[in-house]
Amino acid sequence: MGNFIDLLRNENMKIYSRPRTWIMLGIMLVIMLASDIIAVSVGADTKSMWEAFMLQSILGFNAVVIYSVVIAADSVAGEFSAGTIKLLMIRPWSRSKILLSKYIAIIGFALFFFAALFVWNYLLDGIFFGFSSGTVQEMIGEDSTKNIWNYMLSVYGLQLLATTMMTITLSFLLSTVFRSGGLSIGLSLLLMFMSGTLSGVLSMLDKPWVDYFWFMNENLTQYLLPGDYDHTLGFSLGVLAVYYLVFIAVTWTVFNKRDIAS
Amino acid sequence: MSAPIVQLSNVTKRIGKRTIIDQLSLDLHAGEVYGFLGPNGSGKTTTIRMMVGLMKLSGGEITIKGNSIQTSYEKAIRQVGAIVENPEMYKYMSGYKNLIHFARMVPGITRQRIDEVVKLVGLQARIHDKVKTYSLGMRQRLGVAQAILHKPSLLILDEPTNGLDPAGIRELRDYLRKLAKDEGITVFVSSHLLSEMELMCDRVAIIQNGKLIDERVISQEGPALDAVSRHRFEVDRPADALALLKQHSGAIVQDGIELDIDRETAAWVNAQLVSAGIKVYGFRVHTKSLEDQFIEVTGGETVG
Numbered sequence: 001m002g003n004f005i006d007l008l009r010n011e012n013m014k015i016y017s018r019p020r021t022w023i024m025l026g027i028m029l030v031i032m033l034a035s036d037i038i039a040v041s042v043g044a045d046t047k048s049m050w051e052a053f054m055l056q057s058i059l060g061f062n063a064v065v066i067y068s069v070v071i072a073a074d075s076v077a078g079e080f081s082a083g084t085i086k087l088l089m090i091r092p093w094s095r096s097k098i099l100l101s102k103y104i105a106i107i108g109f110a111l112f113f114f115a116a117l118f119v120w121n122y123l124l125d126g127i128f129f130g131f132s133s134g135t136v137q138e139m140i141g142e143d144s145t146k147n148i149w150n151y152m153l154s155v156y157g158l159q160l161l162a163t164t165m166m167t168i169t170l171s172f173l174l175s176t177v178f179r180s181g182g183l184s185i186g187l188s189l190l191l192m193f194m195s196g197t198l199s200g201v202l203s204m205l206d207k208p209w210v211d212y213f214w215f216m217n218e219n220l221t222q223y224l225l226p227g228d229y230d231h232t233l234g235f236s237l238g239v240l241a242v243y244y245l246v247f248i249a250v251t252w253t254v255f256n257k258r259d260i261a262s
Numbered sequence: 263m264s265a266p267i268v269q270l271s272n273v274t275k276r277i278g279k280r281t282i283i284d285q286l287s288l289d290l291h292a293g294e295v296y297g298f299l300g301p302n303g304s305g306k307t308t309t310i311r312m313m314v315g316l317m318k319l320s321g322g323e324i325t326i327k328g329n330s331i332q333t334s335y336e337k338a339i340r341q342v343g344a345i346v347e348n349p350e351m352y353k354y355m356s357g358y359k360n361l362i363h364f365a366r367m368v369p370g371i372t373r374q375r376i377d378e379v380v381k382l383v384g385l386q387a388r389i390h391d392k393v394k395t396y397s398l399g400m401r402q403r404l405g406v407a408q409a410i411l412h413k414p415s416l417l418i419l420d421e422p423t424n425g426l427d428p429a430g431i432r433e434l435r436d437y438l439r440k441l442a443k444d445e446g447i448t449v450f451v452s453s454h455l456l457s458e459m460e461l462m463c464d465r466v467a468i469i470q471n472g473k474l475i476d477e478r479v480i481s482q483e484g485p486a487l488d489a490v491s492r493h494r495f496e497v498d499r500p501a502d503a504l505a506l507l508k509q510h511s512g513a514i515v516q517d518g519i520e521l522d523i524d525r526e527t528a529a530w531v532n533a534q535l536v537s538a539g540i541k542v543y544g545f546r547v548h549t550k551s552l553e554d555q556f557i558e559v560t561g562g563e564t565v566g
């Protein structure tokens with residue numbers, strides 16, 4: 001019947017007409033700027049803009065995941081707690097499509113923040129440390145003949161796929177199932193920050209099923225450099241894909257089935 | 263009468279072991295204002311939630327213009343505008359942006375239509391302010407605006423007068439009657455304000471504990487001139503008065519007597535009493551309000 005783009009415009013309007021979205025963006029950009037100022041003022045021996053770029057990107061990735069989780073957690077739970085879900089659902093749209101528009105808007109939000117992070121860091125580091133074409137070697141201090149842009153975009157892309165998408169989707173799931181933004185934010189961020197520790201603990205167990213845990217397959221960027229890894233990129237992506245599909249299936253099933261009685 | 267545009271047949275809702283709505287059947291016709299009365303917790307909101315697809319039915323069927331709410335939801339809901347419980351809007355956006363939001367969800371709503379509706383509910387002066395700055399009555403008005411934006415054939419309002427001032431209640435009442443009469447929209451309103459219902463509804467259903475216990479037609483004109491109605495005479499000697507009028511069955515009440523007679527007879531009775539030396543302080547038609555009838559049928563029970 002209607003045009004799906006209109007649903008997306010609605011979800012975007014709800015995200016971007018709130019001051020908090022712009023405050024989050026502002027904070028992220030200020031942190032990046034501050035870290036450059038600190039690096040310069042303490043006289044850190046930053047050899048090229050690319051070294052700073054990589055460090056800041058890793059810092060920024062965490063910010064983007066946290067922000068996206070906040071938006072994802074609020075997306076469904078917020079409509080329930082405000083009661084607006086009742087007015088949103090009684091329109092000639094299936095529940096699935098309304099949910100999809102929310103999900104896509106969240107991914108759009110994460111992409112927007114990733115893009116902002118990338119451009120801002122490039123400009124800042126260029127200004128502070130001098131623009132240069134750079135090499136992967138400058139960036140991470142390891143020998144590599146890879147093209148720097150190719151490497152960098154792969155890092156951003158894999159980061160987006162593995163950590164960000166998985167965490168957002170989990171947060172969206174929790175938001176839909178528990179209708180509580182706080183719980184959703186808390187649990188998803190806890191899992192994200194614990195994943196390093198958890199995978200360390202799990203890898204000490206010498207059991208074959210350990211390989212199929214989400215955390216064991218989360219560090220995809222390592223595969224960009226040649227090395228001796230436990231798994232292949234394909235295997236890790238496969239494991240994540242299975243988790244992803246389960247998250248999506250549970251979210252949509254619960255949302256479609258449940259009575260809306262808030 | 264025309265075929266019903268909304269049909270609830272044997273609608274049942276069970277949550278856990280409790281039956282909240284029990285075999286409820288209603289037929290609503292085009293252009294009528296239908297009141298849905300019941301004490302707190304009787305199941306009005308639950309019924310409305312099922313009518314708009316927020317809750318699934320445990321049994322029975324609901325059709326709107328022939329489309330089942332269960333199997334052709336999108337077609338059925340296109341015909342419906344509703345407020346369920348409180349008119350909750352996105353508080354961080356302006357009233358206007360809220361309307362744009364809901365307008366986008368149904369194809370064919372123009373900016374002119376939005377402006378028209380804003381004017382209709384009298385929110386022009388504040389429509390560009392954030393909803394969080396609105397009073398309850400203003401939110402209620404915005405709620406009505408989003409419900410009629412897409413020109414529905416069925417308008418469902420759950421306690422719409424809640425929070426409105428007397429002028430607002432009157433405006434809403436007149437507006438709902440006008441919508442029903444001029445545009446043939448069926449209006450379904452729930453309320454516990456019984457006197458309200460009496461003023462605006464063509465028919466009312468009364469539910470209690472999820473069961474339909476009564477359905478009646480409300481006459482919007484006053485009673486016909488030759489209709490027999492209960493008259494109350496305030497007199498100084500009720501017993502003597504009743505003895506004098508023994509051909510009419512009457513009853514002694516506080517300060518006087520009550521008789522079931524028509525208008526002409528009432529004037530005659532008055533003359534009789536006066537000429538017999540009984541003091542008549544006044545007499546009036548004593549109609550039972552819906553309120554009394556409601557208390558009567560529901561037994562005055564409060565929470566079901």
Ligand SMILES: Nc1ncnc2c1ncn2[C@@H]1O[C@H](COP(=O)(O)OP(=O)(O)OP(=O)(O)O)[C@@H](O)[C@H]1O
Pocket residue numbers: 261277282300301302303304305306307308309454566
């Ligand atoms: N989600 C739910 N889970 C369990 N019971 C519920 C739920 N929602 C409503 N009920 C019960 O269903 C009954 C009907 O509630 P409902 O809200 O439909 O009443 P109502 O007629 O709208 O009352 P009010 O006049 O107070 O608005 C109540 O007894 C209520 O406790």
Ligand SMILES: [Mg+2]
Pocket residue numbers: 306307308347420
């Ligand atoms: Mg209610």
